[in-house]
Amino acid sequence: MSPFPSALPAPRTPDPATAPALRWGVLGTGWIAERFIGSVRRHTRQRFTAVASRDGGHAAEFAARHDIPRAHGSYESLVADPEVDVVYVATPHTAHLSGARLALEGGKHVLVEKPLAPSEAEAALTARLAAERGLFCAEALWTLFLPRFDVVRRLLESGDLGEIRTVLADIGEYFDPAGGHRIFRPELAGGPLLDLGTYPVALATWVLGAPDTVLATGQPHPAGVNGQLSAVLRTARGDQAVLHTTLFSDTPTTAVIAGTRATLTLPGPFYQPGDLVLTPAGGGTPLTYTEPRTAHDALCHEAAEVARCIAEGRTQTPLRPLADSLTTLRVMDGIRRQCGIVFPGESPDAA
Known part of the structure; x- marks a missing residue:
């Protein structure tokens, strides 16, 4: 080792x-x-x-x-x-x-x-x-195009975390119902799952792979959309992710990737530019990676990756292959079925 x-x-x-x-x-x-x-x-x-x-x-x-x-x-x-x-x-x-x-x-x-x-x-x-x-x-x-997440990618590739058993991720943001945001509109597939929940589900499926079991529960919002939901994902090996998203409240919006050798913590908001903290299993001196919290000013990285791939004749990016996008949506479909969330054009049996 x-x-x-x-x-x-x-x-x-x-x-x-x-x-x-x-x-x-x-x-x-x-x-x-x-x-x-x-x-x-x-x-x-x-x-x-x-x-x-x-x-x-x-x-x-x-x-x-x-x-x-x-x-x-x-x-x-x-x-x-x-x-x-x-x-x-x-x-x-x-x-x-x-x-x-x-x-x-x-x-x-x-x-x-x-x-x-x-x-x-x-x-x-x-x-x-x-x-x-x-x-x-x-x-x-x-x-997944951010520098912060390439550090995560390198740690996953190196095996420094050991066998990864657990992913914890949360994202909650308060939306004022009086503000007229589309997140409250059922006809636009509102609710937190697509706008916010994509991030924790994508993190979990990226790190652990596709689950074989999805358990989920939700709570409706008075506007007629889902207001919050929680999900547990389990892989065939038994590794688990515990995920949560809500539009009722601001939450820490942090993430943890825990392995048998070390635990990687992503302070909130975990899906944006920011820090990483790697702590040895059983305690010890943590290591910290720091980058400026530039929020959405870092959207440039995905555009640059697209331009590089097209110039090289690629039809997909290895940083987010379409198969990974489909896996994330398959899990989100399973969450919706258990929470009774139906999007426009779907029959109640589809969700």
């Missing part, structure tokens, strides 16, 4: 500014699109050449505010734009499949906001179409 490391490894994440420049079109003009554009512009050489909204006036206003040359009043028009190489789908969850399909059928590479789709079945359609067209496709789960 190798000794406990004397220092944590450095991230291998390339400087986003070194990624080859591509021309990006953006479907959607919401909160995440604004932050994505800002971060990518500040830290990379990527170019935003077009934006689309179903409301042409809204698209024009957004384009003017963000200095984007062309505004399209339809998604169909943007994906036909010859000045666009890759499309970033930043629409509500229920439009992820349709946006990705438009882009791929239009011959464009695509980066789809997380989750890839509301369900595994819809996400599989996107993955199949990308494969048929030989185009790049990825889920914009920005967490």
Whole structure:
């Protein structure tokens, strides 16, 4: 057995500014699109050449505010734009499949906001179409593209944690029902699972693999969506993840990956840039990795990875393969079935 490391490894994440420049079109003009554009512009050489909204006036206003040359009043028009190489789908969850399909059928590479789709079945359609067209496709789960998570990746690869038996992850954020946020809208697949819960489920399935057992319970919100849920995942070996997400309250939003040799703690918010603490099993002097807590200003890393992969002729990224996105959604579908959460277009028996 190798000794406990004397220092944590450095991230291998390339400087986003070194990624080859591509021309990006953006479907959607919401909160995440604004932050994505800002971060990518500040830290990379990527170019935003077009934006689309179903409301042409809204698209024009957004384009003017963000200095984007062309505004399209339809998604169909943007994906036909010859000045666009890759499309970033930043629409509500229920439009992820349709946006990705438009882009791929239009011959464009695509980066789809997380989750890839509301369900595994819809996400599989996107993955199949990308494969048929030989185009790049990825889920914009920005967490796994961060330097912080490459340090986690290196620790998993090295075996310094030993046999990993446990993952604990929580994410809770208070949303004011009077604020009109889409998270309260059943017709847009509201509730915390897709917006927040994707992060702990993705962490657990990334670290432990696909579970063979999912146990979940939930609590409704008066708005008609799920308000919070908890889940236990168990692998065939018996390793377990305990996960929680809520829109009722702010919670620590921390994560723990515990192995037989060491425990890795990710102080909250665990899915953003920040620290890591590795503590030897049985106690001892912990090791700490620190990086600036730049929050969503680190969205640039996923765009840079997309650009590098496309330039290299890849149709997927090894940092978040589509198979991993499908596994996460399969688990989330299982959670929904047990909590009685039904999304638009589904029958009650589907959830």
